[in-house]
Amino acid sequence: MIRTWAVGALICGCLAAGCCLGGAPAEGPPEAESPKVTVRLNDGSVLVGKLLTRELRMVTPFGTLALPIAQVFRVDIGARPTPEDLEAARAAIAKLGSTDFAERDGAFQALAEAGAKALEPLREAAAAATDMEVKQRISTLQSALVRANAATLQDRIIARGLRASGALALDRLEFETRFGKLSVLAREIERLEFDILKKVCVENFEKGAPAWEGESNGETRWHVSRKRAGEGRYALRCSLPDADRYGDSAMASIASPRIDIGALERPTLRYRYLALIENGADQFHVEVSINAGESWTRVQTHGATADWTVQRVSLDAHRSAQFRMRFVFQSDESENQEGVYVDELSIGEGLDEEP
Numbered sequence: 166m167i168r169t170w171a172v173g174a175l176i177c178g179c180l181a182a183g184c185c186l187g188g189a190p191a192e193g194p195p196e197a198e199s200p201k202v203t204v205r206l207n208d209g210s211v212l213v214g215k216l217l218t219r220e221l222r223m224v225t226p227f228g229t230l231a232l233p234i235a236q237v238f239r240v241d242i243g244a245r246p247t248p249e250d251l252e253a254a255r256a257a258i259a260k261l262g263s264t265d266f267a268e269r270d271g272a273f274q275a276l277a278e279a280g281a282k283a284l285e286p287l288r289e290a291a292a293a294a295t296d297m298e299v300k301q302r303i304s305t306l307q308s309a310l311v312r313a314n315a316a317t318l319q320d321r322i323i324a325r326g327l328r329a330s331g332a333l334a335l336d337r338l339e340f341e342t343r344f345g346k347l348s349v350l351a352r353e354i355e356r357l358e359f360d361i362l363k364k365v366c367v368e369n370f371e372k373g374a375p376a377w378e379g380e381s382n383g384e385t386r387w388h389v390s391r392k393r394a395g396e397g398r399y400a401l402r403c404s405l406p407d408a409d410r411y412g413d414s415a416m417a418s419i420a421s422p423r424i425d426i427g428a429l430e431r432p433t434l435r436y437r438y439l440a441l442i443e444n445g446a447d448q449f450h451v452e453v454s455i456n457a458g459e460s461w462t463r464v465q466t467h468g469a470t471a472d473w474t475v476q477r478v479s480l481d482a483h484r485s486a487q488f489r490m491r492f493v494f495q496s497d498e499s500e501n502q503e504g505v506y507v508d509e510l511s512i513g514e515g516l517d518e519e520p
């Protein structure tokens with residue numbers, strides 16, 4: 166692991182962009198505290214690694230936010246100009262005071278077309294300009310460009326309990342990846358997705374459900390099926406195997422292995438489900454146990470759904486090292502449909518806040 170990273174380069178970058186807020190960035194965190202981040206670049210490529218900084222600073226109209234990356238789910242990076250864009254904009258700005266109307270007007274149009282890329286040079290020029298007419302032209306351009314580019318200009322952050330738009334105080338990010346340390350210009354990045362959730366169980370049922378334990382009073386039972394999936398190719402399904410429906414008067418459950426959630430502060434169960442069942446008559450429940458399955462408590466009952474639906478259930482009251490959960494399906498004596506599907510299940514910390 167590389168601990169020495171280019172603090173100096175980051176500070177310089179911020180100053181050059183006119184957005185440094187004072188105060189040196191925090192030093193790199195110990196590896197254990199740094200969440201995995203998926204970096205999606207504008208050219209479509211993706212890299213996975215760890216961000217070598219502890220917090221992100223964002224300038225907003227309401228002040229400057231300093232967000233620890235351990236609290237950040239996602240960052241969308243807005244438009245940023247290249248050095249060539251900046252040079253072209255500065256050259257055009259220099260002609261805004263020209264006595265030649267055509268040259269002045271051409272420069273004005275060029276800046277208007279440059280859009281967001283011209284904003285920073287215009288800000289610099291506005292501060293330096295002394296000629297009132299030039300000041301006025303710059304101000305007109307600034308207002309028009311901000312209005313036209315408001316959505317793409319801003320960086321956006323989604324963090325625990327916070328969504329904010331503004332300008333990230335950086336123009337370069339440093340990552341530790343399996344291929345070594347990488348330094349990426351902010352303008353090349355479309356989005357950062359941080360994996361900040363502590364998950365103790367993730368199940369997509371793509372490789373069966375070997376550790377899960379099924380029980381049934383007949384032929385209708387829970388099994389891994391390819392008929393439909395919420396994610397990937399497989400999902401857990403309750404029905405008659407190899408049939409388009411479940412049976413009458415069925416009672417079938419499938420229970421997870423033991424999952425230790427005793428140490429989680431705010432454990433949450435999250436899953437996607439599709440309940441193609443007779444609404445109001447046939448039932449789909451979720452039950453939990455804190456004694457490894459000796460006794461069960463019902464925490465959720467679902468009716469029929471038309472589409473895959475995400476459900477989150479707080480497990481605060483069921484925190485235990487002996488925790489288990491199970492899905493239960495029950496049909497009445499007539500009328501049956503395709504069955505219940507479950508996919509993308511996870512249990513962990515903070516899943517209730519996931520965007």
Ligand SMILES: [Ca+2]
Pocket residue numbers: 369370371394395396397398399400508509
């Ligand atoms: Ca799946």
Ligand SMILES: [Ca+2]
Pocket residue numbers: 443446447496497498499500501
């Ligand atoms: Ca029924």
